[in-house]
Amino acid sequence: MPDRTRDLIEMAAFIYAADRLITRGRPNQVEFENWARELTFCIPVRDLTYWQQDEVVKSLASALTFVSGDKSYSFYFTKRISTDPPTSLFHDADTAPDSVDLKSGYPVALFSGGLDFLAGVVSLLATTDKKVVITSHRSNPSTVKVQKRVYEALNRAYPGRLLYHPLECSLTGVRASEETQRTRFFLYTAVGFALAQAYGQDELNIFENGITSINLSKRQDLMNGRASRTTHPKTLGLLQKVFAGVLNHPFIIRHPFIHLTKTEVVSVLKQYNQPDLIGSTLTCTKTFEKFNNRTSASHCGYCSQCVDRRFAMYAAKLEKYDTVYDFDLATEAFPKKDAQTHVIDYMRHAHTFATTHFDEFYNDYLDPLSDLIEFIPNEHIEEEVTNLHQLYLRHAGAVERAYRRMVDMHDSIFKPPLANSIYEVVNARRFQRDRAECLAADIARMLNTTIPIALASITVGHENALNDQIQALLRRDSETYEREYPAVRFSFATVVPDHSSTSADADLFIEAKFLRKKTPPSVITDQIAADLMKYPDGAYKLFVIYDPERRIKEDNRFKRDFEIRSNCTICIIR
Incomplete structure (x- = not known):
């Protein structure tokens, strides 16, 4: 391996290790300023003259800053003076070929053990009679197990056609404090680049569907490092520039699936008569959890990746080849709130694009x-x-086809409705409403049930006592609710909500009103109207009105007049 390439591999490993050791902060620190890091590396290299060039440093920093979502990367290089022992970059004797023609022109591809990468490798094997070179990054025992399983399944389907070079690189003796691992892809592609160079290739194949690669955010809290950019076209373009510099001539990272949906990628396996390979792959992000519902499950069934996979399988009519899920989206009630949230976000995302014409999409x-x-x-x-x-329109169409197939196979008007399920979500069209509106509805439903119980033997004499009860109930479910925060400027005044949540796309402001025995409803009407004027138009408002004396005579009329004119929900509790 050339010195410059060896420098690149070691550098990528150091950066990956630092990424895992330096925490970004708590998951609820949404703001870029709090969550992104500024990282400086001092690294000894063999080819000091090359790495010290300003353009090389700038190219490297640009690629890493974008893929990681961090603020900045700085590099200081020194001359490496130690010699290298005669070691191999790759470690697995079980899969390493005995002898290889390094100038054979075999295509080289990254291989993760996931569904998209499987479809990509199958497409290469099915469209050429050449052997295919694959490489993967192994970071923990569970990853090794999955990759070996998929490799063995591929090897049975295409005996003697694969040359597999896995690389092991992980922390030892210390537990990682950061799990986002955004720079892992830099290490992964650097390994693929080194292997392509060894085989005399000037290109590397990467396989991921376009929806996942481009990753237009479903939620406001999925920004910067929170939203994966690993196979984003800009990431690949920036890495191409880094690798071309190391190689000293053009290098191409091919992304054949960039204009395909997940459903279309899965259909590649049907096209080449290999759907039986699907069950060997792993997509789930919750593999570290113990599955209790189905002990044979390999997937949780409700993380965002599982939801995407499940919809794609139904849309492609390949669900019978799929893996075992601990939670079956098509037949069971949501096991936890996260499960419902992921499904609603996924369907809301598809609904947005199904109803967006070209000019809106562009703007x-x-x-x-x-x-x-x-x-x-x-x-x-x-x-x-x-x-x-067009890609996003086809994705939306696939989501609708998948849901219709679930209904045809598992739902019926002659069965009792399955509460807290995907069918209830669709029938109520929750995915067509803003997340803040859905959150407001959930809070209103919860408070309508709990506040009368909490206050059954307590006399509330003032609004602060009511807010204490509301705060206790909100904080029971989540720590994201704040009391009297944030302060919102309006003209020369400042308005402070009783409670708020920053977990939705738009801020949710919660105001509590206590209707005393002698308080006329018109006073509450005036107070709500004044509050609506002070809050930003894009913010969603929930007004919780405690009315034990039934001062409001016509609930629906009172609520309707506000809700049809403003971005709010009125909750009347007795």
Whole structure:
């Protein structure tokens, strides 16, 4: 391996280790300023002259900053003076080929053990008679187990056609404090680049569906490092530049599935008569959890990746080849709130694109699209944006087809409705409403049940006592609720909500009103009208009105007049 390439591999390993050891903070620290890091590396290298060039350092830092979502990366290089022992980069004797023609022109691909990567490798094997070189990064025993299982399944389907070079790289003797691992892809592709170079190739194949790669955010709290950019076209463009510099001539990272949906990627396995391989792959992000509902399950069934996979399988009519899920989305009630949230977010995302025409798509997603078109020749920009719009429309269509198939197979008007299920979510069209509105409805439903019980033997004499009860009930469910925060400026005044939540796309402000025995309802009407004027238009408001004396005579009329005019929910409790 050339010195410069060896430097790159070691550098990628150091950066990956630092990424895992330096925490980004708590999961609820949504703000970029709190969550992103500034990282400085001092690294000894063999080819000091090359790595000290300003353009090389800038290229490396740009790629890492984008893929990780961090604020900055700085590098200081020194001359490495120690010699290298005669070791191999790759470690697995079970899969390493006995002899290899390094100038054979075999295609090289990354291989994770996931579904998209499986479909990509199958497409290479099925469309050429050449052997295919694959490499994977192994970081823990569970990853090794999955990758070996998928490799063995592929090897049975295409005997003697794979040359597998896995690389082991992980922390030892210390537990990682950060699990986002955004720089893992830099290590992964650096290994793929080194292997392609060894085989005389100037390109590397990466397989991921376009929806996941582009990853237009479903929620406001999935930003920067929180939203994966591993196979984003800009990431690949920036890494191409880094690798081309190391190689000293052009290097291409191929992304054949960039214009395919997950359903279309899964259908590749049907096209090449290999659907039986599907069950060997792993998509779930919750594999560290113990599954209790089905002990044979390999997937939780409700994380965002499982939801995406499940919908794709039904849309492609391949659900019978799928893996075992601890929670079956199509036949069971949601086991926890997260499960419902992931499904609603997923369907809301699809609904947004199903109802968005081209001009809206371009304008609404101008910032993330600019990251894409930066690496496209000017004469092809409009064509590419059109292709991406069509991609998202096809994805929305696949989601609808998948749901209709679930209904056809598992639901019936002659069965009792399955409470707290995907069918209830769709029938109530919760995914067509803003997350803040759904959250307000959930809180209102909870408070309507609990407040009368909590106050059954307590006389509330003032609004603060009511707010104490509301705060206790809110904090029981989540720590994201704040009391009297944040302060909102309006003209020359400052308004402070009784409670708030920053967990939704739009802020949810909660105001409590106590209707005393002699308080006329018109006073509450005036107070709510004044509050609505002070809060931002985009913010959602929940008004909790405690009315034990039934001062409000017509609940529906009172609520309707506010709710049809403003972005709010009125909850009347007795």
